[in-house]
Amino acid sequence: MDKVLEISLLYDFYGQMLTDKQRDIIELYYNNDLSLSEISEAVNTSRQGVYDLLKRSEKILYNYEEKLKLLKKFMDHKNKVLEAYKLLDDMGNSPEVNKVKEILGEIIETEM
DSSP states (O other): OOHHHHHHHHHHHHGGGSOHHHHHHHIIIIISOOOHHHHHHHHTOOHHHHHHHHHHHHHHHHHHHHHHOHHHHHHHHHHHHHHHHHHHHHHOOOHHHHHHHHHHHHHHHHHO
């Protein structure tokens, strides 16, 4: 998984545990794709200050994941659902199989 996607997912899980300023920096850098210079101008802080806060915020997100493992559990769950869907695909098209595939499809769409 690339870093941008990983940080975005970690932010989705743990973002509310960050301070407002940490959330703002993560959102501006990862979600709005602003450079450190652009962020420093927007929040009236030095570029180095933005960089330090960004790295500290990333470390906090990784620490939460290390302890709580919500992203890992989510990805494991997603992979198991996708694997079950693929296995059902190989089983044919009985009404029961189609119903289970429909349910799994709904889970994939709404939760993943």
